[in-house]
Amino acid sequence: xxxxxxxTLARFMVAPSVLLLLGWMIVPLAMTLWFSFxxxxxxxxxxxxxxxxTNYKYFLSDPAFWTAMANxxxxxxxxxxxxxxxxxxxxxxxxxxxxxxGIVRILMIAxxxxxxxxxxxxxxxxxxxxxxxxxxxxxxxxxxxxxxxFAQYPLMSIILIVAWQWLPFAxxxxxxxxxxxxxEQMEAAEMDGAGAWSKFTHLVLPxxxxxxxxxxLIETIFLLSVFAEILVTTNxxxxxxxxxxxxxxxxxALLQYDVGGASAGGIxxxxxxxxxxxxxxxxxxxxxx
Amino acid sequence: MTRRVxxxxxxxxxxxxxxxxxxxxxxxxxxxxxSFKSEADAIASPPKFLFFDWTTENYAxxxxxxxxxxxxxxxxxxxxGSTLLGLLIAIPAAWxxxxxxxxxxxxxxxxxxxxKMMPAAGVLIPMYLLFRSxxxxxxxxxxxxxxxxxxxxxxxxxxxxxxREIPSEILEAARMDGASxxxxxxxxxxxxxxxxxxxxxxxxxxLAWNEAFWTLxxxxxxxxxxxxxxxxxxxPEGLFYAKLSAASTMAIAPILILGWFSQKxxxxxxxxxxxx
Numbered sequence: 001x002x003x004x005x006x007x008t009l010a011r012f013m014v015a016p017s018v019l020l021l022l023g024w025m026i027v028p029l030a031m032t033l034w035f036s037f038x039x040x041x042x043x044x045x046x047x048x049x050x051x052x053x054t055n056y057k058y059f060l061s062d063p064a065f066w067t068a069m070a071n072x073x074x075x076x077x078x079x080x081x082x083x084x085x086x087x088x089x090x091x092x093x094x095x096x097x098x099x100x101x102g103i104v105r106i107l108m109i110a111x112x113x114x115x116x117x118x119x120x121x122x123x124x125x126x127x128x129x130x131x132x133x134x135x136x137x138x139x140x141x142x143x144x145x146x147x148x149x150f151a152q153y154p155l156m157s158i159i160l161i162v163a164w165q166w167l168p169f170a171x172x173x174x175x176x177x178x179x180x181x182x183x184e185q186m187e188a189a190e191m192d193g194a195g196a197w198s199k200f201t202h203l204v205l206p207x208x209x210x211x212x213x214x215x216x217l218i219e220t221i222f223l224l225s226v227f228a229e230i231l232v233t234t235n236x237x238x239x240x241x242x243x244x245x246x247x248x249x250x251x252x253a254l255l256q257y258d259v260g261g262a263s264a265g266g267i268x269x270x271x272x273x274x275x276x277x278x279x280x281x282x283x284x285x286x287x288x289x
Numbered sequence: 290m291t292r293r294v295x296x297x298x299x300x301x302x303x304x305x306x307x308x309x310x311x312x313x314x315x316x317x318x319x320x321x322x323x324s325f326k327s328e329a330d331a332i333a334s335p336p337k338f339l340f341f342d343w344t345t346e347n348y349a350x351x352x353x354x355x356x357x358x359x360x361x362x363x364x365x366x367x368x369x370g371s372t373l374l375g376l377l378i379a380i381p382a383a384w385x386x387x388x389x390x391x392x393x394x395x396x397x398x399x400x401x402x403x404x405k406m407m408p409a410a411g412v413l414i415p416m417y418l419l420f421r422s423x424x425x426x427x428x429x430x431x432x433x434x435x436x437x438x439x440x441x442x443x444x445x446x447x448x449x450x451x452x453r454e455i456p457s458e459i460l461e462a463a464r465m466d467g468a469s470x471x472x473x474x475x476x477x478x479x480x481x482x483x484x485x486x487x488x489x490x491x492x493x494x495x496l497a498w499n500e501a502f503w504t505l506x507x508x509x510x511x512x513x514x515x516x517x518x519x520x521x522x523x524x525p526e527g528l529f530y531a532k533l534s535a536a537s538t539m540a541i542a543p544i545l546i547l548g549w550f551s552q553k554x555x556x557x558x559x560x561x562x563x564x565x
Binding site for chain 1: 298299302303305306307309310311313314316317319320323332334335336378379381382384385386389391397399401402403404405406407408409410411412413414415416417418419438441442445470495498499501502505506515516517519520522523529530533534537540541544545547548549552555556559560564
């Protein structure tokens with residue numbers, strides 16, 4: 001039984017963390033909410049005034065917003081599809097008895113540790129550049145027209161770069177989950193004459209389902225706010241072709257100085273993230289039991 | 290017969306796995322190779338893989354173009370500083386939640402984690418304005434503090450999942466023997482908690498090192514870590530592939546090495562203990 005003294009002590013030990021996170025959550029968010037109802041431009045200080053939902057009206061009726069919304073979902077969906085399917089395949093491959101498995105793992109996990117600005121610039125210049133990039137050289141070598149990735153397929157190029165960064169993460173987590181699969185069960189299935197495919201769909205996939213859920217939910221949090229990769233490659237362009245919600249808020253606030261409009265966008269991003277978060281919290285909550 | 294088949298299977302999987310791993314790793318390898326080329330060799334067609342005049346001049350030029358070591362030092366100070374500060378605040382919290390859980394401990398943990406899910410775009414503007422008005426823009430202290438805040442939930446969670454695995458009977462035994470709270474922490478808990486604290490630290494240094502939203506928005510030059518420094522290469526000036534590669538190699542090398550040590554903790558840390 002914890003004594004009263006111990007309880008008080010426990011509160012003191014938790015308090016700094018709680019207060020900091022509470023401040024971090026409430027103060028800026030309240031300010032964003034407040035700004036979102038104001039006409040507030042950094043270029044005309046002192047002219048702030050309350051304008052109700054006008055910012056939201058403008059933001060939601062701006063075609064850029066819907067493009068950014070669609071791009072956000074495309075980035076999340078595209079990267080998830082590549083990394084989850086690729087991750088399952090790679091995890092199955094790495095789970096085989098292969099020689100030098102340690103080194104293979106080390107090589108495969110490496111992209112996850114590369115800072116986003118580096119991976120985006122390396123891919124943009126040394127691989128995807130239509131004149132000097134390696135892909136252009138490969139295309140020319142087989143007599144094809146080099147692709148100008150960021151001009152023709154800006155969003156797809158960003159999805160590729162981000163997927164390269166997250167594929168190792170998915171692989172590593174799925175591999176860890178795969179290794180806890182009961183080998184006796186697999187052998188029993190083999191005895192019963194189960195083929196590779198039926199073993200995969202009936203044993204492996206159900207076993208991986210929890211890890212896959214975790215991968216999807218965690219990646220989603222990070223993918224909703226992809227930023228650096230867009231900033232250093234396309235600046236959101238051409239037009240709004242590769243602008244996501246995070247980048248739109250950034251450009252509205254720090255490039256166009258429209259604090260009010262950007263804040264409305266920020267609040268919308270928060271709402272979107274919350275919808276995702278509710279699912280995630282439920283999932284992680286279950287693992288605590 | 291079965292033996293031969295499995296031997297062949299082993300070989301084909303080995304070759305396939307190595308091929309895939311090399312393809313995935315190739316951009317990093319290519320960056321490292323290019324960093325030792327002259328600018329002309331860097332864009333040579335057909336590309337030069339190993340047979341070129343190896344040079345280290347790019348590394349010198351990168352330093353001449355802008356003070357690389359200042360940005361490196363900033364990265365070190367910011368990532369280690371924010372992690373240590375976070376540990377200082379998180380260890381007592383995780384300790385008390387792991388060993389003296391109350392009725393609301395679980396809710397509290399979930400709430401802490403939920404703060405991690407707030408999108409940066411939602412708080413960028415007030416943070417920028419607060420930083421601007423208080424003179425914290427482009428200061429090491431400011432960015433260190435923000436990175437500490439965004440990683441605090443992960444630090445608490447990681448520590449919590451590690452601490453929970455320490456058998457509480459040991460603590461009770463120590464208490465029975467009349468150990469004071471201080472002794473309990475110093476002599477019993479700390480030695481058992483060190484591995485968990487170390488891996489928490491490792492993972493969070495990596496996360497902070499690579500963080501590229503707040504560092505890009507809240508620092509410009511004086512306090513700019515390597516993420517911001519590398520971003521300055523996004524507007525090309527003449528031939529710059531070799532220099533970009535040299536700068537990139539220096540920016541990723543330290544953390545790549547740390548990262549390889551942290552593979553195991555990575556899974557459990559980033560899934561908040563849901564996958565081990």
